[in-house]
Amino acid sequence: MTLERIFQTPIVARLGIKYPIFQAGMGFVAHAELAAAVSNAGGLGCIGSGSMSARELREQIHRCRDLTDRPFAVDILFAEVKADPKNATVVRYASNVQKLIDITFEEKIGVIVSGLGNPAGIIPAAHRDGVVVMSLCGNVKQARRLEASGVDVIIAQGHEAGGHTGRIGTMTLVPQIVDAVRVPVLAAGGLADGRGLVAAIALGAEGIWMGSRFVASVEAFAHANYKNKIVEIDEEGTTITRCHSGKPCRLIRNKFTDSWIGREAEIKPFPIQSVEYGFPLAEKARYDGEIEEGGMACGQSAGLIDSIKPAGQIVREVMAQAREAFESCFVARGDAAPSRAA
Numbered sequence: 012m013t014l015e016r017i018f019q020t021p022i023v024a025r026l027g028i029k030y031p032i033f034q035a036g037m038g039f040v041a042h043a044e045l046a047a048a049v050s051n052a053g054g055l056g057c058i059g060s061g062s063m064s065a066r067e068l069r070e071q072i073h074r075c076r077d078l079t080d081r082p083f084a085v086d087i088l089f090a091e092v093k094a095d096p097k098n099a100t101v102v103r104y105a106s107n108v109q110k111l112i113d114i115t116f117e118e119k120i121g122v123i124v125s126g127l128g129n130p131a132g133i134i135p136a137a138h139r140d141g142v143v144v145m146s147l148c149g150n151v152k153q154a155r156r157l158e159a160s161g162v163d164v165i166i167a168q169g170h171e172a173g174g175h176t177g178r179i180g181t182m183t184l185v186p187q188i189v190d191a192v193r194v195p196v197l198a199a200g201g202l203a204d205g206r207g208l209v210a211a212i213a214l215g216a217e218g219i220w221m222g223s224r225f226v227a228s229v230e231a232f233a234h235a236n237y238k239n240k241i242v243e244i245d246e247e248g249t250t251i252t253r254c255h256s257g258k259p260c261r262l263i264r265n266k267f268t269d270s271w272i273g274r275e276a277e278i279k280p281f282p283i284q285s286v287e288y289g290f291p292l293a294e295k296a297r298y299d300g301e302i303e304e305g306g307m308a309c310g311q312s313a314g315l316i317d318s319i320k321p322a323g324q325i326v327r328e329v330m331a332q333a334r335e336a337f338e339s340c341f342v343a344r345g346d347a348a349p350s351r352a353a
């Protein structure tokens with residue numbers, strides 16, 4: 012097999028992209044510029060609609076289409092709401108999610124990603140329209156449930172990840188989900204370079220879904236202070252807290268996250284905590300560059316991120332590192348390296 016064929020996984024061919032690099036649809040951060048830059052470089056870009064109104068999402072989709080003629084995805088938080096369904100905040104939140112779903116269908120986006128919860132309700136319509144539905148999950152039970160609902164691609168996201176995350180590490184989660192389901196699996200959580208891509212493929216994944224690495228990109232919709240903070244911190248610089256949204260979420264450790272230590276009982280259920288604290292404080296970090304009082308999602312891969320780069324360069328470098336990593340494994344074992352020919 013040629014080296015390039017190793018990276019031409021079935022999902023890459025199915026989506027008509029070039030490389031198995033999927034940019035995570037990050038709320039507040041993944042706007043049209045980032046998604047288009049990744050798609051133009053051969054990966055799959057994704058608009059994170061988590062923080063958007065319906066009007067903003069439609070504008071972002073149009074902007075992305077102005078910037079690229081390549082496919083891109085939209086990520087929506089399909090979270091199950093356990094808070095009082097009659098609460099006004101909950102009603103408004105759920106109604107906005109429905110509008111985001113409607114717009115994504117109206118705009119004929121080919122790939123919809125579910126960030127939280129189960130997108131079962133949209134599967135019949137998605138499949139009727141030829142839309143591929145991907146869903147993040149953090150354990151084998153969820154993966155089986157998502158596959159049974161008709162989800163086309165499972166994104167196995169390990170504990171290391173930035174944003175909402177589960178308890179199981181990526182290294183053990185990915186192969187267990189690969190073994191448990193028949194649909195393609197992408198690996199996520201802690202992956203920020205070509206070695207991570209090679210490891211993910213070795214574990215049976217068909218690609219990597221990368222978030223934190225792309226926050227520290229030129230095109231990410233994030234304040235320079237936030238991007239620089241990711242470059243500055245190491246693998247110990249993040250913490251898991253429910254203070255952002257009411258659900259466990261990995262953020263850069265700062266005064267905001269510390270201020271909730273010992274006050275966990277005051278945290279409100281999702282999405283009320285998000286609306287009252289998570290969203291406004293993420294905006295404080297985003298717009299004002301407030302890195303102590305603001306909320307900044309980021310994963311443990313921060314320790315691998317040493318500079319802010321254009322997103323297209325990140326895609327190309329990850330691919331170059333992945334080819335090198337494969338070749339050095341073969342050479343180290345004294346076997347013939349696979350040819351680079353396509």
Ligand SMILES: Cc1cc2nc3c(=O)[nH]c(=O)nc-3n(C[C@H](O)[C@H](O)[C@H](O)COP(=O)(O)O)c2cc1C
Binds near residue numbers: 059220223226
């Ligand atoms: C700033 C940020 C915002 C995020 N927002 C979302 C979101 O709105 N929807 C979603 O599905 N995942 C979100 N995530 C999680 C990512 O989709 C992805 O799974 C994660 O970043 C992968 O781990 P990594 O950060 O180690 O690459 C977010 C992650 C970050 C870092």
